[in-house]
Amino acid sequence: MPFFGELFVSEILKKPVLDPKGEELGRVKDLIVVKGEPFPMVSALIIDKKKKGFHLPWRDLNIFNKRIISSNIYGQDLLAYEFSEEDLLIARDIFDKQIVDANGAKVVRVNDVKLEGFESEAILVAIDVGMRGIMRRLGVERGGEDFMRIFRRDIPFNLISWNYLQPLGPKLSTISLTVPRQMVSELHPADIADIISQVSRREGVTFVKGLDVETAADALSELETDVQAAIITRMSAEKAADILEEMPPDEAADVLSDLPAEKAKEILENIEKDEAEDIQELLSHEEDTAGGLMTNVYIAYPPDTTVRRAIDLFKKDAEDVDTVYYIYIVDEKEKLVGVVSLRELLLASLDTKLSDIMHSKLKTVTPDVDEGEVSAIISKYNLVALPVIDHEGFMLGIVAVDDIVDRILPPAAKRKRRTV
Amino acid sequence: MNLWRKIVLFVSVMGPGIITANIDNDASGITTYSVAGARFGYALLWTLIPTTIALVVIQEMVARMGTVTGKGLSDLIRENYGVKSTFYMMTVLFIANFGTTVANFAGWAASMEILGLSKYLMVPLGALVIWILVIKGSYRAVERILLFACLLYFGYVFSGFMSKPEWKEVFHRTFIPEMHLNSEFIMLSIAIVGTTITPWMQFYLQSSIAEKGIKKDQYKASRLDVLIGCSITDIVSFFIIVTCATTLFPFGIRIHEASEAALALKPLAGEYAFLIFAVSLANAALLGAIIVPLATSYYICEAMGWERGVNKTFREAPQFMWIYTVMIVFAALVILIPKAPLIFLMVLSSVLNGMLLPFVLIYALSLVNNKKIMGEYVNPRMHNIISWGTVGVLTVLTLFFIISFLIPAGGFYG
Numbered sequence: 035m036p037f038f039g040e041l042f043v044s045e046i047l048k049k050p051v052l053d054p055k056g057e058e059l060g061r062v063k064d065l066i067v068v069k070g071e072p073f074p075m076v077s078a079l080i081i082d083k084k085k086k087g088f089h090l091p092w093r094d095l096n097i098f099n100k101r102i103i104s105s106n107i108y109g110q111d112l113l114a115y116e117f118s119e120e121d122l123l124i125a126r127d128i129f130d131k132q133i134v135d136a137n138g139a140k141v142v143r144v145n146d147v148k149l150e151g152f153e154s155e156a157i158l159v160a161i162d163v164g165m166r167g168i169m170r171r172l173g174v175e176r177g178g179e180d181f182m183r184i185f186r187r188d189i190p191f192n193l194i195s196w197n198y199l200q201p202l203g204p205k206l207s208t209i210s211l212t213v214p215r216q217m218v219s220e221l222h223p224a225d226i227a228d229i230i231s232q233v234s235r236r237e238g239v240t241f242v243k244g245l246d247v248e249t250a251a252d253a254l255s256e257l258e259t260d261v262q263a264a265i266i267t268r269m270s271a272e273k274a275a276d277i278l279e280e281m282p283p284d285e286a287a288d289v290l291s292d293l294p295a296e297k298a299k300e301i302l303e304n305i306e307k308d309e310a311e312d313i314q315e316l317l318s319h320e321e322d323t324a325g326g327l328m329t330n331v332y333i334a335y336p337p338d339t340t341v342r343r344a345i346d347l348f349k350k351d352a353e354d355v356d357t358v359y360y361i362y363i364v365d366e367k368e369k370l371v372g373v374v375s376l377r378e379l380l381l382a383s384l385d386t387k388l389s390d391i392m393h394s395k396l397k398t399v400t401p402d403v404d405e406g407e408v409s410a411i412i413s414k415y416n417l418v419a420l421p422v423i424d425h426e427g428f429m430l431g432i433v434a435v436d437d438i439v440d441r442i443l444p445p446a447a448k449r450k451r452r453t454v
Numbered sequence: 455m456n457l458w459r460k461i462v463l464f465v466s467v468m469g470p471g472i473i474t475a476n477i478d479n480d481a482s483g484i485t486t487y488s489v490a491g492a493r494f495g496y497a498l499l500w501t502l503i504p505t506t507i508a509l510v511v512i513q514e515m516v517a518r519m520g521t522v523t524g525k526g527l528s529d530l531i532r533e534n535y536g537v538k539s540t541f542y543m544m545t546v547l548f549i550a551n552f553g554t555t556v557a558n559f560a561g562w563a564a565s566m567e568i569l570g571l572s573k574y575l576m577v578p579l580g581a582l583v584i585w586i587l588v589i590k591g592s593y594r595a596v597e598r599i600l601l602f603a604c605l606l607y608f609g610y611v612f613s614g615f616m617s618k619p620e621w622k623e624v625f626h627r628t629f630i631p632e633m634h635l636n637s638e639f640i641m642l643s644i645a646i647v648g649t650t651i652t653p654w655m656q657f658y659l660q661s662s663i664a665e666k667g668i669k670k671d672q673y674k675a676s677r678l679d680v681l682i683g684c685s686i687t688d689i690v691s692f693f694i695i696v697t698c699a700t701t702l703f704p705f706g707i708r709i710h711e712a713s714e715a716a717l718a719l720k721p722l723a724g725e726y727a728f729l730i731f732a733v734s735l736a737n738a739a740l741l742g743a744i745i746v747p748l749a750t751s752y753y754i755c756e757a758m759g760w761e762r763g764v765n766k767t768f769r770e771a772p773q774f775m776w777i778y779t780v781m782i783v784f785a786a787l788v789i790l791i792p793k794a795p796l797i798f799l800m801v802l803s804s805v806l807n808g809m810l811l812p813f814v815l816i817y818a819l820s821l822v823n824n825k826k827i828m829g830e831y832v833n834p835r836m837h838n839i840i841s842w843g844t845v846g847v848l849t850v851l852t853l854f855f856i857i858s859f860l861i862p863a864g865g866f867y868g
Contacts, residue, residue: 119826129537130533130537130540131533132529132759140761142759143532143758143759145537145759163759168541168758171538172537172538172541232763234523234524234525234529234664235524235667236523236524237524260667264667267669
């Protein structure tokens, strides 16, 4: 079993492999990788002789470095190798593919793979994503160094450690580590959305499926609706339902409204009943009206609640609510009668009732009001949220300022795949 | 599916094919068609039919790849053919597209000159505006305006009608091929093919389709989009040739540039035809000057795995920004150098584009026939025969094209 320091895979491709007598067995064609602890490792070399592939197990190698590769066995003992889609090959399946660098939060392309000796195994420690990797593959790394020396510059190494990599294809996922997945979950959802928007939809789906539902929901919220729809339609209804349940109902409704009717129905059937009802209610409104923009998750208490009680309730309820700056006051018939701001609530003496401190003249809209008018009202009265009521005064939901901002400003903050 | 749903589906998918086709009629395209019409009258009209067929065959394939894989062409080439092929292809693509950018800036300069504006003012201004548009990431809106302005191209259709051609003769010569053993004639017919089917367009179309996220089951609608786009391109080409052939050819007016066509049309076809030609040329040139450098930077960075995107800074995406900047700045500079070898540069660009095309097509064809990538969407047998035939003919033609450039005119065919 060979011991070696480190090398790049492109340095040994097409290199001759010798038998114990120094005769050439063939040339290195590819390397088979299997899952290892902690890193994936090389299980065998595929060598190529007269256009035929042979399988040379790692344990049969004697010397393995970039100058010489030799084995313990002779040509007649080699097993023929049939290229199979089951195996994971470095040159075929890892080289030139895109992969996610969870540390730098970006999509990179594999130019080369670095191997290192570790307890007599060859493990995959890093990928090369830099100019050096490209030059090495082109066979001009030395020339490039000499050239840059003229300008007294070095070509930097640009390696990304394997434990930061999150694969995009199902195949590479079989040897991925768990570390990058955690790192991806810790990224800002906008960064994850950026990654999704840079890869093909199919890869995007694989990537999203690999995230935990909460992260997936956050990241999806950052994407353009057509990208959201493209990703969701390519998932199973159950998985899609899990993710949508994590989103605020208004955003889930937005996503669903962009899907084909059958798919949307199928997903809705998989969503928890309460949540599904909320979403369905929102779905019945036109997209560019107050009804389409509103969310039905808000804080509302009866008028005779004391401030003390309201603060206690608030501490519990606010966790699942996005817009918490207004406490709406609704009577026993769910009619909206007033509003108290969070500041007013906190400053009021604990034993007063909400009905004593509430403002009863408040701005409202009906669900069919156009988004332009909604934004005009929000802007004119400097509101954080605007309640939506039906014609009889029953509270239906609220339009939050952040929902309307996305509609009236160019969607610079949303990620969409942009190639050209 | 009822008709109404079919229409709705088509509208949601349409775009990439039609847009690509419009960009295809860039400054060099308009030039070639005008020159062809003025020099040989209706004699070259028939070449548009085989050209359209070839264009449809190729773009359909590319569109199918974009739909099935959701990836760009440079992406697929890199993933399946490795660094070496990709690197050389991207290098040639860069040089060829630089030439195309120069050609578009030249078109911009010429159209400004005939509209009475100095190129020494308008070229730097144009370059600066284009550069800022992308740096600020607001080029999308402008692109839409320019694409909308492509409706101007229908002006060519009007000017074609207004020139009152002999329709009987026009159709006769459109459908019955004729050959003249004349080096200029052969050169121009090849140039028509070459300017209509370009390498970078294939990259552009596939990326736009992938970007739009068109799904496999919408593919039929997407094919219609491509078909309509290709037809529009060549209908516009047809009318440019007809206009110049009817007005300029009988008077023996020889032109070398589209702007000359505009000027020559002024006394013969009136102010209106002049304006159509001048403004359309300016529009096409500007659109080309925005899209070609931008698309080139995208494909190169995509293939090499560099950070890319118009919303990135120079520090985040240095290669992307520099490729784009260098192309625009140098293309503009070349135009401003007095006595710059413009013709030589454009010829060089056409030769490189010509050399690149067979490779791009061969890669595209082998990718589209790869079951691992395309699954059940590989080329059917009949389609393959047509495609390989098209690629074969195009390869032979481009070989002629290159040889005829390398051997001085007249020396080859006598």
